[in-house]
Amino acid sequence: MNFERSGEQTMLVETAKDIVDEYGESYFREKRLADEEPEEFVEDLADAGFFGIPIPVEYGGQGMGMLDLVYAIEAIAEAGGWDAVAKFTLNTVFGGVVLSKFGTEEQKEEYLPKIADGEMDWALGVTEANTGSNMLNTQTFAERDGDEFVINGEKAFNSGLDQADGYTLLTRTKTMEESDRRTDGLTVFLVDPDADGIEYEPVDLDIYWPAGENTFTVHIDDLRVHESQAIGEIHGGFAPIFEVLNPERISTAAEHLGRGWWVLDKAVQRAKDREVWGEPIGAHQAIQHPLAQSYVDMKSASTMVKRAAWAYDQGQDNVGELSNIGHLQAGNAAFEAADNAVETFGGGSAVADYGIAAVWSLARHQQIAPVTDHMKLNFIANNVLDLPRSYGR
């Protein structure tokens, strides 16, 4: 892997920063305090082609890769647009990347250009209240009826569904008992979130969460879908869902990186500017060492996330290992950076204007969603170190 940014990647990063700078810090602060999505900003990112980065050129995208997407997400969030970057996971990964790999020609032609242009938003329906991290135990069931399926079930925490035009939905088409392996009998459908048979209500969150990504409990009651709406093979849904997991870890790790850099920069500035004993608080090692450690951890996580994205683009078979490591490191580094910023800002960290507590709570919950640290460590323990599996036997 070449550790230098390519000319194209440098251009992506600079364009991203320019777009953020055009809006300026006060725009993002006002949007956040008003709990409003930065819509104009998202439109500008769409017009500049950012949502189509990893979508093939023949379907209206940029024909670039996950590494390029990581550079873009990290740069946008680091410059101050961190409220808006989840759109890349929702639209570009859940819609664009999955359909690029598993969509039929018809699905690709219909949806990919609109995702690339930012005309279509997307959501993912995997988690269920009673199955949680045990995703393969999905209870939402799609029963065949001629060339259609009738779907019933409930999903939990499906983000962005109110704005979504497309919904990637994980179901079982065979029960666990009927399936030879736990990974058999799953089917993913491309669903219209406004179709009859789908109702949803927002989860009342007690943490800071960006306005455009409200998360919902979904009730699915006799939803009819045609078999042509399957993404990938009927009963073979593990492949497209597995395909979501690694790029999702990579894009959300890039979100962590950008927010971590942003909050670390704010903390360093505060440590330089604020004096309470006649010298900057950053002169005290209790303040400067944690910030220096965060810089070290962020640098190291940033390298690992890019390595994971590069491995994904090269089709290497260690992507699962690298994207779990990258996500774990980026999540920890970003949360620690935010926690050190809380310490550095002192009481100021609780003042909404600064955004420190917002990043802190966001970083902590993005260590849980899309996947908990335990499950990432389980992956490394069981699939890399070949240690015995302690659960789901």
Ligand SMILES: Cc1cc2nc3c(=O)[nH]c(=O)nc-3n(C[C@H](O)[C@H](O)[C@H](O)COP(=O)(O)OP(=O)(O)OC[C@H]3O[C@@H](n4cnc5c(N)ncnc54)[C@H](O)[C@@H]3O)c2cc1C
């Ligand atoms: C704000 C928000 C947005 C979200 N958006 C989406 C979305 O768009 N689409 C979607 O499908 N989901 C979404 N999720 C759901 C998210 O992916 C899950 O919350 C996450 O996967 C964890 O599942 P759970 O909450 O059911 O926790 P649980 O599975 O109940 O886990 C609880 C605790 O037990 C631990 N645990 C469970 N099993 C094991 C094990 N085998 N070994 C060790 N520890 C274990 C976990 O690590 C965790 O610490 C979102 C969640 C949140 C909070």
